[in-house]
Amino acid sequence: MHISFLLHNAYGIGGTIRTTFNLAEALAARHDVEIVSVFRHRDEPTLGAPAGVTLKHLVDLRRHSPGYDGDHPDYQAPARVFPRGDGRWKQYSRLTDTRIAAHLRTVEADVVVGTRPGLNVHIARQTRRGPVRVGQEHLTLDSHGYRLRREIGFRYPLLDAVTTVTEADARSYRTRLKLPGVRIDAVPNSVPAPTVAPADSTAKWVVAAGRLTKVKRYDLLVEAFAKVVAARPDWRLRIYGSGDATGNERDALRALIEQRGLHNHVHLMGPANPLEPEWVKGSVAAVTSRLESFGMTIVEAMRCGLPVVSTDCPHGPREIIEDGVDGRLVPVGDADAVAEALLGLIQDDELRRRAGQAALAASRRFDPVRIAERHEALFAELVARGSGAASRGRGRDALHRARGAVLDAAYTARYRAADVLRKGKRA
Amino acid sequence: MTGTTDASRPKGPRADCVADSAGGITFDMAGHGAGEAPLPERGGEPALVLRRRGAAPAEETRLPLTPAGGDRSRAVLPSTVELAEGHWDVSVGDRPVEPGIRDVRALVDRVPGPSGPVAARVPYPTADGRLAVRSWLRARHAEAGDLTFGEGACTVEGRLYGAPLGAGAVAEARLGDEVREVPASGEGHAFAFTLPYDRLARPSLDRQRVWQLWLRPSAGAEPVRVARILDDVWDRRNVFVYPESEGEGFRAAPCYSADNELCVRVTPLP
Numbered sequence A: 001m002h003i004s005f006l007l008h009n010a011y012g013i014g015g016t017i018r019t020t021f022n023l024a025e026a027l028a029a030r031h032d033v034e035i036v037s038v039f040r041h042r043d044e045p046t047l048g049a050p051a052g053v054t055l056k057h058l059v060d061l062r063r064h065s066p067g068y069d070g071d072h073p074d075y076q077a078p079a080r081v082f083p084r085g086d087g088r089w090k091q092y093s094r095l096t097d098t099r100i101a102a103h104l105r106t107v108e109a110d111v112v113v114g115t116r117p118g119l120n121v122h123i124a125r126q127t128r129r130g131p132v133r134v135g136q137e138h139l140t141l142d143s144h145g146y147r148l149r150r151e152i153g154f155r156y157p158l159l160d161a162v163t164t165v166t167e168a169d170a171r172s173y174r175t176r177l178k179l180p181g182v183r184i185d186a187v188p189n190s191v192p193a194p195t196v197a198p199a200d201s202t203a204k205w206v207v208a209a210g211r212l213t214k215v216k217r218y219d220l221l222v223e224a225f226a227k228v229v230a231a232r233p234d235w236r237l238r239i240y241g242s243g244d245a246t247g248n249e250r251d252a253l254r255a256l257i258e259q260r261g262l263h264n265h266v267h268l269m270g271p272a273n274p275l276e277p278e279w280v281k282g283s284v285a286a287v288t289s290r291l292e293s294f295g296m297t298i299v300e301a302m303r304c305g306l307p308v309v310s311t312d313c314p315h316g317p318r319e320i321i322e323d324g325v326d327g328r329l330v331p332v333g334d335a336d337a338v339a340e341a342l343l344g345l346i347q348d349d350e351l352r353r354r355a356g357q358a359a360l361a362a363s364r365r366f367d368p369v370r371i372a373e374r375h376e377a378l379f380a381e382l383v384a385r386g387s388g389a390a391s392r393g394r395g396r397d398a399l400h401r402a403r404g405a406v407l408d409a410a411y412t413a414r415y416r417a418a419d420v421l422r423k424g425k426r427a
Numbered sequence B: 001m002t003g004t005t006d007a008s009r010p011k012g013p014r015a016d017c018v019a020d021s022a023g024g025i026t027f028d029m030a031g032h033g034a035g036e037a038p039l040p041e042r043g044g045e046p047a048l049v050l051r052r053r054g055a056a057p058a059e060e061t062r063l064p065l066t067p068a069g070g071d072r073s074r075a076v077l078p079s080t081v082e083l084a085e086g087h088w089d090v091s092v093g094d095r096p097v098e099p100g101i102r103d104v105r106a107l108v109d110r111v112p113g114p115s116g117p118v119a120a121r122v123p124y125p126t127a128d129g130r131l132a133v134r135s136w137l138r139a140r141h142a143e144a145g146d147l148t149f150g151e152g153a154c155t156v157e158g159r160l161y162g163a164p165l166g167a168g169a170v171a172e173a174r175l176g177d178e179v180r181e182v183p184a185s186g187e188g189h190a191f192a193f194t195l196p197y198d199r200l201a202r203p204s205l206d207r208q209r210v211w212q213l214w215l216r217p218s219a220g221a222e223p224v225r226v227a228r229i230l231d232d233v234w235d236r237r238n239v240f241v242y243p244e245s246e247g248e249g250f251r252a253a254p255c256y257s258a259d260n261e262l263c264v265r266v267t268p269l270p
Helices: A015-027 A094-106 A118-125 A146-158 A167-176 A218-231 A249-261 A296-303 A333-349 A349-366 A368-385 A391-424
Strands: A001-008 A032-040 A054-058 A111-114 A131-138 A161-164 A182-184 A207-211 A235-238 A265-271 A284-287 A308-311 A327-330 B016-020 B024-029 B047-052 B061-065 B072-079 B086-092 B098-103 B118-125 B131-138 B141-150 B153-161 B172-175 B178-187 B190-196 B207-218 B226-229 B245-247 B249-257 B262-268
Touching: A001 A015, A001 A054, A001 A094, A001 A118, A015 A032, A015 A368, A032 A094, A054 A327, A094 A118, A111 A235, A111 A368, A118 A131, A118 A146, A131 A368, A161 A167, A161 A368, A167 A182, A182 A368, A207 A218, A207 A296, A218 A235, A218 A249, A218 A333, A249 A265, A284 A296, A284 A333, A296 A308, A327 A333, A333 A349, A333 B016, A349 A368, B016 B118, B016 B262, B047 B072, B061 B072, B061 B207, B098 B118, B098 B131, B131 B226, B153 B249, B172 B190, B178 B207, B190 B207
Parallel strands: A001 A032, A001 A111, A032 A054, A111 A131, A131 A161, A161 A182, A207 A235, A207 A284, A235 A265, A284 A308, A308 A327, B016 B098, B141 B226
Antiparallel strands: B016 B024, B024 B072, B047 B061, B047 B086, B086 B131, B118 B131, B141 B153, B153 B190, B172 B178, B172 B207, B178 B190, B207 B226, B207 B262, B245 B249, B249 B262
């Protein structure tokens, strides 16, 4: 098959980029695979180009480049096709509308895969007749605002399939949106086998890693660790990561560490890339988030041989961890439960060793080769069936397009009205 | 303008490394192995070169790169090869080496034998993305451990290497020619001392002072610098952060220097 991914920015850093690279590289072993990056702001992909995969870009933002697009007049005009409800809307423009449209009108592929809602909408609206259209959801339906849920609700019927990273999210898509004839499958993210030897369960360190933002609830982990230290002062905690555009809890966490007298036991390590050699410095991993769209760090830690104590938050953790076997699931927001679960693994060397080995074995199901096989099987089935043909037919497609156009106008009018109202209130 | 990335552009050499607890480091390189195009070097033998930053005259250690199967080659820095204290930049010929995966777990929580000398070598990525090795080499060394805090004072616990603790042991805070001394207690190789901050704030401050901490293991013995070097953290300034205490007209807190040496920072209150 010829498979074409459409990605926001293949040159940045992020979970979606990493996951798309892993998948593309694994698929490239047997298929013709390209990644089309809407934006390019540097010469080389920060995460390293995936082997065997063709990388293309549509809008060049490298100032030194002869093809620099930043001065294009359309670059300043707001996007019309890329949906406003997508959090990246401000980065899109009339220029991306036309560049993406030109790409999708001429794309030489059997399967076109979008990697975020806004791009999935582009694919639904602008892909030429022929290729199978797949929209990937790397976050969750719940995490999208009302506006985006409505927009994808009336655009996604023109996709052939939507893939989510958890079964829980796939259920949301099946029950909360009406997407007749659209196949909805959960395929988890993949994590490659680490290149370092797994942890041997002897280090007296708990390791956590993620952005230092409120949703990760590292405050809860610090509180829990105060209880761990009271029982086992020989154990310590490392938290890797930094803040992001949505916030930085570093100072608040540092104040909490100081308040609890944990300056000898809890260390904010700053960002680390790659994380594998950091996980293996520990024997237990901890995740105390309020929400995890998937739970990539849980899988990463397990692939390094660490049992993970995680909150049983929506959506991913319970689909990754088998409670009591390869890790622990504890109620969300309960520091005592986190401490108890950590101490359970800390106090029992044999249990910790066994759970670590179970984590190592269980996490092999997330290997890129195995995950790619699941995507590949889905793509092959859809290609065999033909895009939209079997279930919906051309007429329905056209009807939907017409309906889409009408709804477009209606939504635009309504949003304008809403904006006016909001501005009025503020004034 | 749309376009394609040329992924075949050659990249700089990159090394994965594994550190052992004795101080040895193994460097594994992919794609730039011994069998590749001749490297621009004396003698023609491929080698990984460690050069001490800022050393005059130049100081370098050459580690032969030998085939390690497949497309890989390997260089080994044995624990027995001495590296002077400092930062050693890693290169192949004149090309800097990029850091790959650094497996330095064996350095975490290291407790060497008490006799000294103490050698610590941590492979690390520099701010501009190159691989370097931070080396400490001390005949005698006072390793700082946990710090605890009382009213207007901090207590430093640690472990002494290369010298016995004896009668008359003291800790010294030094700032230029000024020295403040407090008694140190010790048992075996474990030492502890408590430093009242107000002694570091007199005479009254007009600007920030950063006092360096030393340990004199017994009466008349040469002082030993207090530092923390026996783990994988090559720069702990932002990782080991301690509570600040407020005294009359000043704030004070222990901190680490860029070289992982323990200090006390005293800042005048506005």
